[in-house]
Amino acid sequence: xxxxxxxxxxxxxxxxxxxxxxxxxxxxxxxxxxxxxxxxxxxxxxxxxxxxxxxxxxxxxxxxxxxxxxxxxxxxxxxxxxxxxxxxxxxxxxxxxxxxxxxxxxxxxxxxxxxxxxxxxxxxxxxxxxxxxxxxxxxxxxxxxxxxxxxxxxxxxxxxxxxxxxxxxxxxxxxxxxxxxxxxxxxxxxxxxxxxxxxxxxxxxxxxxxxxxxxxxxxxxxxxxxxxxxxxxxxxxxxxxxxxxxxxxxxxxxxxx
Amino acid sequence: xxxxxxxxxxxxxxxxxxxxxxxxxxxxxxxxxxxxxxxxxxxxxxxxxxxxxxxxxxxxxxxxxxxxxxxxxxxxxxxxxxxxxxxxxxxxxxxxxxxxxxxxxxxxxxxxxxxxxxxxxxxxxxxxxxxxxxxxxxxxxxxxxxxxxxxxxxxxxxxxxxxxxxxxxxxxxxxxxx
Numbered sequence: 001x002x003x004x005x006x007x008x009x010x011x012x013x014x015x016x017x018x019x020x021x022x023x024x025x026x027x028x029x030x031x032x033x034x035x036x037x038x039x040x041x042x043x044x045x046x047x048x049x050x051x052x053x054x055x056x057x058x059x060x061x062x063x064x065x066x067x068x069x070x071x072x073x074x075x076x077x078x079x080x081x082x083x084x085x086x087x088x089x090x091x092x093x094x095x096x097x098x099x100x101x102x103x104x105x106x107x108x109x110x111x112x113x114x115x116x117x118x119x120x121x122x123x124x125x126x127x128x129x130x131x132x133x134x135x136x137x138x139x140x141x142x143x144x145x146x147x148x149x150x151x152x153x154x155x156x157x158x159x160x161x162x163x164x165x166x167x168x169x170x171x172x173x174x175x176x177x178x179x180x181x182x183x184x185x186x187x188x189x190x191x192x193x194x195x196x197x198x199x200x201x202x203x204x205x206x207x208x209x210x211x212x213x214x215x216x217x218x219x220x221x222x223x224x225x226x227x228x229x230x231x232x233x234x235x236x237x238x239x240x241x242x243x244x245x246x247x248x249x250x251x252x253x254x255x256x257x
Numbered sequence: 258x259x260x261x262x263x264x265x266x267x268x269x270x271x272x273x274x275x276x277x278x279x280x281x282x283x284x285x286x287x288x289x290x291x292x293x294x295x296x297x298x299x300x301x302x303x304x305x306x307x308x309x310x311x312x313x314x315x316x317x318x319x320x321x322x323x324x325x326x327x328x329x330x331x332x333x334x335x336x337x338x339x340x341x342x343x344x345x346x347x348x349x350x351x352x353x354x355x356x357x358x359x360x361x362x363x364x365x366x367x368x369x370x371x372x373x374x375x376x377x378x379x380x381x382x383x384x385x386x387x388x389x390x391x392x393x394x395x396x397x398x399x400x401x402x403x404x405x406x407x408x409x410x411x412x413x414x415x416x417x418x419x420x421x422x423x424x425x426x427x428x429x430x431x432x433x434x435x
Contacts, residue, residue, distance in 0.1 A: 009363065
């Protein structure tokens with residue numbers, strides 16, 4: 001069969017074609033309907049996508065903005081109207097501000113130092129960083145005990161250390177706090193320093209240094225491998241080691257009254 | 258769409274609908290499906306007419322759209338061809354002219370039986386080359402492949418068509434063999 005036969009055969013094959021019933025107006029009307037339906041579908045799709053993206057992005061954005069600005073609730077320079085009336089809160093701010101003022105001597109690279117009072121204590125679960133969702137927003141107050149966070153930013157990112165001061169009348173924190181390493185050092189002035197460390201494998205995740213004074217007051221400083229104010233910012237080790245925390249806890253220039 | 262563009266499309270569709278349907282018939286072997294393919298292709302062209310009508314060769318674009326539409330249709334499971342396993346009884350056609358019957362029957366057999374046994378892409382190449390009289394380069398553009406592929410597909414398509422024709426009954430085969 002030659003190519004000419006094929007060519008001729010195809011021509012003859014369409015020779016008896018049925019009459020064409022084609023109306024371009026009908027086709028155009030149908031096409032316009034398809035186009036408007038497609039536009040509506042795209043609009044609905046884009047709207048749905050925006051809602052879904054917003055639903056996922058908004059919480060992330062809020063957490064991140066809070067993480068970037070850990071001192072949002074800082075009362076570094078309290079005004080008369082912002083001055084808390086609760087004596088425990090006032091004391092918490094006062095003591096943590098003193099620690100914040102001394103922090104650059106321990107960690108010269110610290111920037112943006114701020115005070116975040118009355119945030120949740122997470123040392124009860126030292127091995128599990130808390131998240132914003134499951135962290136309580138306020139710390140239950142105990143008589144004679146103040147808790148605060150000192151936020152700062154080092155070369156890695158924003159983080160914070162935790163301060164707990166308990167009077168002799170208050171409930172002192174567990175000085176070993178479940179740490180794998182807990183060692184007590186007697187100081188020349190008769191006070192004691194207890195250093196507790198928690199590790200996950202070879203990584204140091206929590207360090208707690210407690211200074212037990214002669215009058216029974218305990219000053220405990222915690223340093224975590226994550227940002228305890230929001231549970232994020234996980235890093236390989238703690239931002240301030242046991243020596244730095246001990247220097248702060250026993251700093252003679254800080255008065256704890 | 259602007260009135261002028263719409264009028265341009267209307268003129269194009271009216272003048273090319275029949276030719277597109279013929280090509281579609283040779284692709285699929287059925288006039289009803291061919292009409293559907295033609296309408297679907299023209300609708301696609303209407304939706305893209307604003308950028309299509311400025312092209313140098315709108316005809317080539319229309320052929321490409323038709324080919325893609327047909328290949329897409331073939332891929333859909335509910336469009337798969339029926340399997341005929343029974344024998345239909347023969348009926349005499351009172352309107353048939355015996356003098357013309359021989360050649361038309363041969364052509365119909367060529368299309369309905371032999372050409373439909375050729376794989377779709379090879380069939381498309383044969384139709385575009387021997388019915389539309391396109392060059393190898395033009396077929397390559399319409400198929401979206403290289404000219405070498407067109408040549409090889411043509412050779413394979415011709416071999417497949419000849420093999421299919423061989424299987425037809427002896428009287429038809431005897432006429433077409435040359």
